Amino acid sequence: MTPKSRLHIPQPSARPGQPPDFSYLSLSEAGSVARPDTDAPAREIENLAQELVRVLDDDGEAKGEWVPDLTPAQLLEALRLMMLTRQLDDRMQRMQRQGKISFYMQSLGEEAVSIGQGMALDAGDMLFPSYRNQGLFILRGTSLVDMMCQCLSNTRDMCKGRQMPIMYHNKEANLFSVSGNLATQYPHAVGWAMASAIKGEDHISASWVGDGSTAEADFHYALTFAAVYQAPVILNVVNNQWAISTFQGFAGGLRRSFAARGLGLGIPGVRVDGNDLLAVYAVTQWAAQRARQGGGPTLVELVTYRGGAHSTSDDPSRYRPKDEWAAFPLGDPIERLKQHMVNTGHWSDEQHTALNDELKKTVIAAWKEAISFGTMSEGPRLDVREMFDDVYAETPQHLKQQREQLLALKRGAQ
């Protein structure tokens, strides 16, 4: 009998009740992948889209050509920022559970992405984050209080109450406004980079999407425009294995790596251990240098795992094994950096615990301050008149009238 075409439905390696199985992930040994020159032709470095750039091995040893030039102080700062991100997430997740904020999304398990990549970029580089890049905001100095106030939609909310929690932005820090619409930021980053090249500046841009979001049109637009104009941009795919309930196979992830998606357009792809801060930093630095010297875009796939639920509205126990994260072969980015620093004598378990406690306190203190600017139910409230601002540069007549209508109604109601 000849084989026949049947609709192929991608299958995750394990469902609830089954043992986790990551045998589908192809891994490389730490230190095994060579680091090409940043001006290597795209066709000669296609292996980077297949192999996995890793620096830290399972014992926390840094190995190979990709070991970045980071001082112990820098590493400590990276560790601190990852820990801070996790503490913030933990607190906000709980505040949502207590009904203090309407919604939240953690980056649990993916902290090295934002911190490692953010550190490798210059302050003048413009970042177009997804909703799971809170680490970028922390790294670039957005205060915890500001972030919390955004989540609280309170009187100090940078979004003036207009967006759901986590939709931060930070203009001074060159962090673009997070969108609720998946992948839309990708062509923005390319356009921004095009403008930088038009102006002859040497700032680059970077953007992030999840594995699932690569199926959106904007992914294609961004890659196409970046390739055609050789825009100085780093396009990152955070492959955390899941997109709400669908695993990365539904975005084609089992057929070929996400890093390979640009090869057909001549865009080099680099697949990197997303839980290895050193590798993440090194690869980003490589791509940034390539872009700055006119080498155009790089597509970076960060292999990681979504340690928590998709969002506070999600319950992953319905669709994946509870213990999947624990079995993830690339581990926990914080533990791995910690282990490395302990190994190299720059850190200890005691210091780690102390730092964690300190960060927890920092976060609690920030929360206290944040709620002093109002919560959803108590304290000062945003002025409802602001609802009508910023739709246009100047508020047009009809919006002024609507504002008056609303105020009259509210006066009447009192």
Added chain:
Amino acid sequence: MTPKSRLHIPQPSARPGQPPDFSYLSLSEAGSVARPDTDAPAREIENLAQELVRVLDDDGEAKGEWVPDLTPAQLLEALRLMMLTRQLDDRMQRMQRQGKISFYMQSLGEEAVSIGQGMALDAGDMLFPSYRNQGLFILRGTSLVDMMCQCLSNTRDMCKGRQMPIMYHNKEANLFSVSGNLATQYPHAVGWAMASAIKGEDHISASWVGDGSTAEADFHYALTFAAVYQAPVILNVVNNQWAISTFQGFAGGLRRSFAARGLGLGIPGVRVDGNDLLAVYAVTQWAAQRARQGGGPTLVELVTYRGGAHSTSDDPSRYRPKDEWAAFPLGDPIERLKQHMVNTGHWSDEQHTALNDELKKTVIAAWKEAISFGTMSEGPRLDVREMFDDVYAETPQHLKQQREQLLALKRGAQ
């Protein structure tokens, strides 16, 4: 000085007044590319996306593993259909110039695409053509009169006067309705193939877009869905070097072949000499067999050249050398097949000329018949009442009223 990022603007190899230059095209020797098994894993046949499958060499000799099993009678039929397509185009182009039809698009120089591919597919396979696939309609038996009547928007127009010329369809012949919107047919073909696989049938589908259209979202949707569900579909990119005034570099064509666009999703790509009917047939047959036996999608790039203007609204002398087509290294598909058949003793110059004359007469006769069903300015006209049909399955109240309104107005005007 370190090199710097500047916006890269793709440059065609020649502009009006300059000598044509096709050195950018990478060609393979006829017969030099091996033909893998149809169940070869995608990763093992990536070379097919880079090399160029060619059967006919410059002397019209058929060479190598891809030589298809076509009888002289079949080859003659292919030749005849290509010639007929060209005659039809020529006639219609002239009719447009004379104001008999509002618009036209030739497939001059690309005839082997539709004829070669169409012949390699089964009657039960569903085709989703672009506007430059008139050959498929001819091949599948749409009468010239029907095609002309569509272009005339006359009383026998299959589209009931609703579409511009060339927007044919042929339901019985499994030819989908041509759309004026670029690339939208691509995901339709994939959906159709998915349904075929769901139903367990072994019909496959095929679709066509131009090089320029690959930048549209639908190209990405189609590739993604085809890869994820391993849909039995052949996705074809007709790389005729130009998209109106922009050359294929603006779709990223200079960086990597269009056939390579699906490699990052694990879709095999085959780059084929689009002006070599034998190669076109062979590659299509290969991809069809692969799809039918459950091997999923193939992306086929047909390298050809748009011999004429983009459409009757276009003037290519403004943006490309007048003699570019003559310099195209892959020649003219009709000449090449003719030469092969003359070489093998199955055809002669005299027969060729005679056939051409005969086809010309056929086309003229068809035109005469077609205009008897009305032209834009003379003869019978479509009933204007039909304007309100087929918006919905059943004409709703409001459209009946609008029809009445219009008729009343027309009565009044008389």
Added chain:
Amino acid sequence: MSQMNMIQAINSALDTMMEKDPTVIILGEDVGYFGGVFRCTDGLQAKYGEHRVIDAPISEGGIVGSAIGIGVNGLRPVAEIQFADYIYPGLDQIISELARLRYRSGGEFFSPVTIRTPCGGGIRGGQTHSQSPEALFTHLSGIKTVMPSNPYDAKGLLISAIESDDPVVFFEPKRIYNGPFDGDPNKPAVPWSTHPGGKVPEEYYAIPLGKAAVVEEGDELSIITYGTMVHVAQAAVRIAGVSADIIDVRTLVPLDVETLTQSVEKTGRCLIAHEASKFGGYGAELVATIQEECFWHLQAPIERVAGWETPYPHAFEWDYFPGQERVVAGIRNIMEAV
């Protein structure tokens, strides 16, 4: 007859149709194994298999585009767009292809796609989980547009939508998935069991597309609305103490002009309410149509109560939402007009 909320009623409609017609298939993000983020497709993949309830890539354009092809090949796809706020990447395929296919092919090709999508605010979804974009669809020729206001209608209308050979965009006001909502966010939520529309037959039944429902009858005023706002209008009428026809449009296209005009001819006064922004909203068409048909009966300007001309803001959700107070104020305006 069972007690169902709107999610269950939609699920039941899908189940009924999949059972009845083996060509019905479902396609969408998270609809399969997981059963949908709002659980509308819960249990269906287990029952009908992975080839009929299909998890899709995150690609609304691809979902609509492939659904069209699936429909052309003889199946009857029901596509879910996870939030109406995310339908826009699919608009080109809807406008340029789905809506026009039958027309442009002289009636030969069509694709009977139903697109289900949750819409509307009131769930703290901010500007990307609260939108009501129905007016972008009601202007299109070739598409039908539906928005039910209760579980009974939801099931009956969804069945008709699926059975229709025309493409249908089926909006589900998510604020009333779990219970009717009268516009007062401070009152405790009530379940659908408190509402007659919560009684839903287990079996097949169809509510024809193109028929509005007169939800309440009165003679001083006609309120024309749909979705969540039906319930808000009912509460507002109580507060305002007027006797009003409340008409639930249900099928936005094709519009049941007759039911509307009969009512307005009777009452001479009309208020139109919807959640979407006012300017260029579907309410504008309702005003225009009624004004054209009932001009000589109108005793006061037709008034629209609708969302403001801003995106749907997270913190000011209840100031944005056209709640009871605003509907009552609208009623008073109309009733006082002389």
Added chain:
Amino acid sequence: MSQMNMIQAINSALDTMMEKDPTVIILGEDVGYFGGVFRCTDGLQAKYGEHRVIDAPISEGGIVGSAIGIGVNGLRPVAEIQFADYIYPGLDQIISELARLRYRSGGEFFSPVTIRTPCGGGIRGGQTHSQSPEALFTHLSGIKTVMPSNPYDAKGLLISAIESDDPVVFFEPKRIYNGPFDGDPNKPAVPWSTHPGGKVPEEYYAIPLGKAAVVEEGDELSIITYGTMVHVAQAAVRIAGVSADIIDVRTLVPLDVETLTQSVEKTGRCLIAHEASKFGGYGAELVATIQEECFWHLQAPIERVAGWETPYPHAFEWDYFPGQERVVAGIRNIMEAV
């Protein structure tokens, strides 16, 4: 002062702004070397270079998406969408991003993109080269929408659009690119030199967005329209022999309500005309607004003359187009209403 057709006036606006403001750049399909399929950008690449007049991949979504990023980085992009019929792949970026960026970022980010696109029928373009989709934009908050009816306005309004820090969708009625068109396809075409709007200054000038133009004054009727239909209305008024205000809306959003209501308060009768389908079209909003503002002045129902509820058909172009006869019939209806 020069004689210009609308293509030249648009070209002149672009040229003027590129000269004046080095941050202005152009992006679109075939706009660069070739100068645009309608030649609106002719000569600009030669003058300002390939980095300022940029040929784009065929990807309307990518054009809008990258233009947003370009705008965020301090340049002022003018994107061309080759035909309004092909703007839909860009809708998600327009609706979800361009229109909302300033609002959602608390006023901190914005992108001053202008999107130019030829619209309208009457050129035998069939259903994919004739559409007037303005109503899909006028319902959006955060976007301005413009449609000029003559070269002078086209230049002045386009300059304002480019200078605006708000995103603007700028529709160009292609039927009148080369000359005013009064709706009669059988009459020989006339050039813009026959029309006062064909006189266009070479230099910079701006017509503010948000101001309608009273094209003709009269006292029996107000005709509110825009684009090609302005000319049709003028011809129809002659035929009908009525004394009418003809108002060219010009800026659809924000709407100049005052000019409209002043006129209708004066005349008591109002006809609205546009080429797009009637149901849910922009005209519905005009009816609704005027009805709300001028109800007590209205002596007859407001009548809409618009495209039918079908796609724009190739063979029946002139039956679809709301030409002189239909406008005249509309005028008669209104004038006879008692």
